[in-house]
Amino acid sequence: MNIETILVKEISQTLQQLYGEIPGMKVSLEKTKSTFEGDFTLVVFPYVRYSKVSPEETAKQIGEVLCEITEIFSSYNVIKGFLNLGISNNLWLSYFNQFDANSTNFLKGQKIMIEYSSPNTNKPLHLGHIRNNLLGYSLSQIMRANGADVTMANLINDRGIHICKSMLAWQRFGNGETPESANIKGDHLVGEYYVVFENQLVNATSDDIELAYEGKWHTADNATNERYQELVKRLSEAEEDKQIAKIKGLIKDLVRNQSELMQACQEMLRKWEAGDEEVLKLWNTMNSWVYEGFDSTYKNLGVSFDKFYYESNTYSLGKDIVQEGLENGVFFKRSDNSVWIDLSDEGLDEKLVQRGDGTSVYITQDMGTAELKYQDFNIARSIYVVGNEQDYHFKVLFLIMKKLGRPYAKGMYHASYGMVDLPSGKMKSREGTVVDADDLLNEMYNTSKSKTEELGKTQGMEDSELDILCRRLSLAALKFFILKVDAKKRMLFNPEESIDFHGDTGPFAMYTYTRIKSILRQERPKNNKSDNIELNATEVEVIKTLSEYSQVLKNAAEEYNPSGLCQYTLDLAKSFNRLYNELSILKEADSSKKEFRLLLAQKTANTLSHSMGLLGIEMVERM
Template identity: 35%
Template sequence: MFRGKIASILEKELKDAKLSKSAIHEALEIPPSTEMGDYAFPCFSLAKVLRKNPSEIAKTLAVKIKPNQELEKTEAINGYVNFFLKKPVFAEEVVGRIFDEKEKFGHSDRGKGKKVVIESPGPNTNKPLHLGHMRNMALGISLSNIFKANGYKSINVDIINDRGIHIMKSLLAYKKFGKGKDPAKGHKPDHFVGDFYVLYSKEEKKNPKSKEKLQEELQSLLRKYEASDKETIYLLKRMNSWAVQGIQETYNRFGMHIDKAYYETEHFEKGKALIKEYEKKGLFEKEDDGSISINLEEEGLGKKVLLRADGTSIYITQDLYLALQRYKDFKPDKMIYVVGSEQIYHFKVLFTILKKLGFKFAENYYHLPYGMVYLPEGKMKSREGNVVDADNLMDETAALAKKEILRREPKLDKKDLDERAERIALGAINFFLIRYDALKDFTFNPEESISFEGETGPYIQYAHARASSILRKAEKEFNLKPKFNPRVLKLAEKEEHVLVRELSRFPSIVKDGAEKLKPDLIANYAYKLAQAFTDFYTNQKVLAEDTREREERLQLVAATRRVLANALALINIAALEKM
C-alpha cells in the first residue's frame, strides 16, 4: 500500500545513500500517535553515510518531498521524516482493498512455489499432552497458517517418541498391575496409559528396595525389547496405539492437523546405521570405549557423542537420520523445528553436523525455541501425576467460559452454550499461548485468559461479534448492507483514521510473522485492532442520523470485521458472530 509508495519516494531522494527500496520499506515505522503522522522514516543510520546530522537529513528530505494526490504533508521531527497521508484517499485505498480481497486481505504470493516443513508437537506415548505441548501446537499451527498466507505450501510433520525409558515405565506398570485390561469406555486411552506412568512413579517412591527392584525389572524389559521379544513388542505396540489414539483426539479438538507422522520405533535403527556409515568414512570418530562422536570444539560446541558405547541411540542419532529423510520426502525450502528452549544446544549441533557433512539444505533448517509455561501453582510435572494436561485444561477453561456466557445470556440453549463456550475457551488458550515472544517464560492463568476484557482472546472475539451485531442491526433497521462506495468515504475523525491506519498494517504484519517466525506479531496486532475498533464505536455513532456518515462508518465496520476474522484465523481462533 502506501508504505511501498513512500519507500519509492525516499529511494529516489536517497540515491547518494545507496539504500534499497526494501531496506527503506523495512525501516519505515508507524508513529505512536496520529499527531506524528502515518509513517515515519528514521534518518539516524544515514548520518555516517551522508556525513550529516540526522535532524539535518530529515529537514532536507521533508523540504524535498512535496505533497501530492496522496500525501498531505511531511514534517521533520527529531531526526525523523514524518509522512501525513490525505485521510479520504488513505481510507479509500485501505477499505477498498479489504472489500476487494476479502479473506485474502493480508495474504501474498511471496512464497509461491516454495515449501516449508514444520515439526510440532513431538509427543511421548507414555502420557497425555500437557500445557507445554499446547504452547508447541499453538505456535506450530499459527506458523503453518502464516506461511500459507504468504504463499508457501506448508507441511506439518510430527515425531512420535514411542520408545525409550519413560515409555517402558508405563509398560512395566501395565504388566504388573494392568491385568490385561483395555481402556474402559469413557476413559480416554492416552490418560489410561498415563495412569500407569504415574503408578510406576508412585511405586518407585515407596522405599529404596522397591525402587531398586523396579529399576532392575525396567532394564530387563528394555533388554527384551532390544532383543525383539515378541510379548514385549506386542504390549508396547498395544499401549502406544492407545496413547496415539488419545493424543489424536486432543489434536482434533485443538485444531492440530498432521500431514505426516514419523515414529521413533520405525527409524531409530536406521539412525544408528547412518552414524556407523559415516564413522567408517572417517567423518565421525570411534572412541576407546566404543562410542562414536564428532569433535565440534572449533565451532564452540565441544565434543558430541552420536552413538553410545553400548550401541544404543540418543536423540541426535535419530534426528540426523530424520533430517535427511524429511529432505528426501519433501525437498523443503525451509524446515522449522518447534521445540523447547532447553534443546537450543541440540539443534545447533544437529545443523552444524549436517553442514559439515555437506548438506547445503541445512542452511535453511531452523529451530524455533520456546520457553516454559507455568501455572499459578508452579512448574508442571508429569511423573508425580499433578500435571495439568491439555484435555483437563480445555475442559476447565470451557467451564469458565460457560459461566461468563450465562452471566450475559442466561437463557441460551445448551447446544449453543456448549459450542460457544468451547470456541471461546480455545480462543482464550491459543491467544494466551501465542501473545508472548516464543522464548519468554510465563504463567498461564485460566481465569485471566477467559476474561472478555483486557488483553485476551475473548476480547478480540467480542470485537468481531460486536462488529457482526452492528451489521445485523443496520440490515434490520435500515435494510442496509455495506458495499464499497468511495464517494462517501471521508473517515476524517481521529478514531476513524486510527482504525484505518491499523487496518492498513495487516499485510506487513503477516509478512513479518513469516520472515521473523513470530506468531506473537499477529496476536498482538489483533488485540490492537480490537482496541482501535472499540475506541471507534464507543466515540463515533455508527448508525448515525446522517446517511453519508452511516454508510461510510458501516463500510469501516465491515472492513474491520473482515480483518479481525483474517487475523484470528491465522492464530487458530474462531471469529464468533455472537458472544
C-alpha cells in the same frame, strides 16, 4: 501494494532530487507517535551531512518538496530532526478500496515441514505440550498464509524404557483393566500405570537407597559394586551441596537399576527390540489407547497433523549416516567402538553419535529422521518446534548435518520456545504440579459457560450454539493468552488470568468481531469501494492499522513468532472499538459515509477473523 512502500518510493526520489545520490541510502519511515501531528515520521538525521544545513532546516526542505505531491502528502510539521508527514485523504481512501486481508506470497510455494507436539506415549499431554502445540499449529498457519507449502508433522516417541514402565505396571497390577472398563481416557490410564510403576519402584528401593548413601549397600553384580564403591568414595570427598546431590542421584539410579522391577523392565525392552510377540502385542494395545486419547485432546485443542513419524520406525535410521560419516572422516571411533564427532572447532565439545554396542542415541535417530523427512517431502526448510532446553542438541544436530554436506542442512531451524511456569513455580510431574491438558480445557469450557450465563447472553440460543460458543470462547482465551507472549521467552501461566475475558484477551477481539457481525446482519455494504468522503481521525486510524497487516503477517513468519499477530489483533480491535463508540454506523445520516463505515467494518471483521484464524482461533457470529 503496501502504503509504506508507496511513501518510501516517493521520499527516496525526493531525497535524490534534493541531495543527489546518497550511497547506501535506506529510508526508514515510522508511524508518528500519537502525541504528535501527522501519520508517518521521517527521521532526517542521516541526511544532514548531505544537506549541509541543520536538521530542522533539512526536514523543512524535504517536507516542502514532498507536500507538492498533493495526491499523497497533505501536510508536514517539523520538530527537531523529525519530519512528520500527513497523508492525504484520497491516498487513504484509494488504499482502503483495494485493501483485503489476504495472504501474502513471500514464501510462495516453498516446501516447509513443521514438526511439533512430539509427545511421549507414557503420559497424557500437559500445559507444556499445549504451548508447543499452539505454537506449532499457529506457525504452520502463518507460513501457509505467506504462501508456503507446509506439512505439519508429529514425531511420536513411542518406544524406550519409559513405555516399558507403564507396560510392566499394567501387566502386574492392571487386572486386565482397559479404558472402557475403567471409563478413563486411554492416555490417562497408561499414565496412571506409569505412576504406579514409579511408586512401586520407590517402595521397593527407598530403604536400599538410604543404606547406599551410608555406604552399606551391595549387590550381586560385580561391575555395579565397583562403580558403587567409586561413587561412595567421591561422595565422602564431595563438599559442595550441588556436587553431593549429583553423586547421590547417581547412586540412586544405580540402586534403582539393580531392583527386580527395573531389571524386569530392561528385560522387557530387550524383548521389544527382539520383536517378542507377546510384548509387541501389549505394546500395540497400550499405544492404541494412548493414540485414541491424544486424538481427542488434539481435536479439542484444534490442532492437526499431515504426517506422523514414529520413533519405533525411525530409531535405527541414522546408522547408515554414521557409517558414511566414519568413511569420510567426519566422525571417529573410540577404542570401545563408540562413534564421536569433534566439534571443538566450533566452540563445542565432542559428542557421541553411536554407542559402543552399535545402538543409536537420540541424535543418531534425529540425523536419520532429518534425512527421511527430506526424502519423503523434498523440503526446503525443516522446522522443529521444541523447547529451549534442547537448544544445544539442535545446534549440534544442524552442525553435524552441515559437516556431512547435506544440502538441506541450511534449511533446518529450531523454533525454540521457553518453558511455562505456574504461579506456584515450575511444573514438576513428581510433585503432581503438572497441569493436565484435558483438565485445563474442561475447566476453561465450564468457566466460559458460567460467565456467559451470568451475563445473560444465552437467551434465544440453541444448546448447540451455546456449546460451540463456550468451546470457541474458552479456546480463544487460552490460545491468545499463550501465543501473546514472545515464543522465545519463558512465560508465567496464571490460570485465573488465562480465562479472563476482559482487556488484552482473545475474547475481547472476538467480541469486537461479533459486534461488527451484528451490524452487518442488519445492513451490508452495497459496493466494494468508497469515494469522495472526508475521513475523520478515528476512521484513518482504523485504515492505518489495517494497512499494517501484511507486514505483521510477514514478520510473524520471519521470526517464527505468532505474538506479533496477537498484538496486532488487539490494536485493530481497539481502534475499531473507539470508532464504534465515537461514531454511529447504521444511524449515520450521510449515506456515502454510512456506506464507507459499513465497508470499513466488514474489512475489519475479515482481518480480525483472518489473523485469529492464523492463531488457531475460530470466531463466532454472536456472543
